[in-house]
Amino acid sequence: MKRIILFLATNLAVMLVLSIAASLLGVNKYLTANGLNLGMLLGFAAVMGFGGSFISLLMSKTMAKWSTGAKVIEQPRTEAEHWLVSTVGRLARNAGLPMPEVAIYEGEANAFATGASRNNSLVAVSTGLLQSMSESEVEAVLAHEIAHIANGDMVTLTLIQGVVNTFVIFISRVVGYFVDQALRKNDEESSGPGIGYMVSVFVCDLLFGLLASMIVMYFSRQREFRADAGAAKLLGSPQPMIAALHRLGGVEAGELPQNVATAGIAGRPGWMALFSSHPPIEERIAALR
Numbered sequence: 293m294k295r296i297i298l299f300l301a302t303n304l305a306v307m308l309v310l311s312i313a314a315s316l317l318g319v320n321k322y323l324t325a326n327g328l329n330l331g332m333l334l335g336f337a338a339v340m341g342f343g344g345s346f347i348s349l350l351m352s353k354t355m356a357k358w359s360t361g362a363k364v365i366e367q368p369r370t371e372a373e374h375w376l377v378s379t380v381g382r383l384a385r386n387a388g389l390p391m392p393e394v395a396i397y398e399g400e401a402n403a404f405a406t407g408a409s410r411n412n413s414l415v416a417v418s419t420g421l422l423q424s425m426s427e428s429e430v431e432a433v434l435a436h437e438i439a440h441i442a443n444g445d446m447v448t449l450t451l452i453q454g455v456v457n458t459f460v461i462f463i464s465r466v467v468g469y470f471v472d473q474a475l476r477k478n479d480e481e482s483s484g485p486g487i488g489y490m491v492s493v494f495v496c497d498l499l500f501g502l503l504a505s506m507i508v509m510y511f512s513r514q515r516e517f518r519a520d521a522g523a524a525k526l527l528g529s530p531q532p533m534i535a536a537l538h539r540l541g542g543v544e545a546g547e548l549p550q551n552v553a554t555a556g557i558a559g560r561p562g563w564m565a566l567f568s569s570h571p572p573i574e575e576r577i578a579a580l581r
Contacts, residue, residue, distance in 0.1 A: 328469045334462055341457030349450040353393075353414050356406045362395035362416040372422060376434075380415050383435050386526055387442040389413075401425070401540060405437035406446060413441045429539050432523055432532035439522025445515045452511050456504035464496035465489075505567065512569040517579050530580040537580075541573045 356362065368374040373396070380394045392407070395416040401424050407413030415437045422430060440446075472489035520537075524530035 328466065330466075333465055334458075337458045337461035337465070338454075340461050341459075342454035344457055345450045345453040348453075349408050349446060352406045352408060352446060353412065356404065356414060356416070357395065360397040360399070360404075360416065362397035362414075364393050364395045364414075375427070376417065376422075376430075379431055380434055380438070383431075383438045383526055384441075387438050387522075389438065389442055392438075392441060396422070403433050403437055405440045407441065409447065410441055410444060415441075425536065425539055428532050429536040432527060432536040435523035435526040436519045436533065436536075438526065439519040440515070442522060443515065443518055445519070448515070449508065449511065453508055456507055460497060460500040460504050464493050464500055467496050468492035509567055509569055513571045516570050516576065520576050520580055524580060534577050534580050537573050537577050 357364070365373050365377055368377050376396070377394050381391050384391055390411050392405070392413040392415045395414060397416055397418055399418040400420040401418060403415070403417040403421055405413060405415050415434065417430070417433070421433065425433070468489040471492040472486050475488035476486060520530075520533055523533045527533070
C-alpha cells in the first residue's frame with residue numbers, strides 16, 4: 293500500500309532531474325574543486341530543494357486530474373452535479389475564496405483539494421463518497437476541503453518540503469564529500485568528486501529523504517485537524533463533520549494516488565504511524581468534540 297504522496301514522488305523526481313543536470317554541467321566538481329564550499333553548497337541545495345517542491349506545486353492540479361481521472365464539471369448536467377457545484381460555490385464564498393474547479397472521479401469514498409494557490413484550486417469528490425454519504429455529510433467533507441484551500445495548506449506543505457529538501461541535499465553532499473576523501477586517501481592526481489561521492493550522495497538522498505518524509509507527514513497530520521476545525525466553523529457546528537468522519541470510519545476509504553493523498557479527507561492507517569498523512573479518525577472526532 294502506498295503511503296507517501298505523489299506530490300513527494302514528483303518532487304523527488306524533479307530533484308533527481310535537476311541533480312543529474314547539475315552533474316552533467318559539472319556543478320558537483322565546481323563545488324568540491326578546492327575543498328568543500330559550505331556556503332556555495334547551501335545555496336545550491338536551496339535552489340534544488342525549493343525548485344523541486346515549487347515545480348511539484350505548479351504541477352499539482354494537472355497531476356491530480358491525470359492520476360485520478362477526475363472530470364471537471366464545466367456545465368452541470370444532473371441534479372447531483374448542480375448541488376455539488378452550488379455547495380462548493382457557497383462554501384468558497386463563505387470562506388472568502390474564488391470559485392474552485394469542481395470535479396468528480398470514479399472510486400471509493402474520498403475527496404481532495406489541490407492547486408497552486410487559493411485562486412487556482414480544485415475540489416474533487418469520488419463517486420463512492422457521493423453514493424455512501426448523505427448531503428449534510430458530503431457538505432461537511434466539502435467544507436473540510438475548502439478549509440484546506442483557505443488555510444493555504446498546499447503552499448505550506450511546499451515550503452516545508454522545500455526546507456527538508458534543502459537539508460537532505462546539503463547533508464547528503466557533505467557526507468558524500470568526506471566519504472570520497474576517506475576512500476581516496478592520498479590520491480592527489482584525481483580532481484573533482486569520485487565514485488565514492490556519487491554513491492554516498494545517492495544512498496544518503498534516499499535515507500535522509502525517508503527521514504524527511506516523517507517531518508512532512510507530521511505537518512500533514514496537523515493540518516487535518518485544522519481543516520476539520522475550519523469545516524466546523526464554515527458550517528456553524530462540528531456535528532456534520534463528526535457525522536462525516538463517523539461515516540468514513542464505517543466504509544472503505546478510497547486510496548488516492550500519492551500526489552493528492554495528503555489532501556484527501558481520509559487515509560488508511562500506514563504501516564508506521566510516522567508515515568501516515570492523516571491522523572486516526574477517532575482522534576479527529578475527539579478534537580472536534
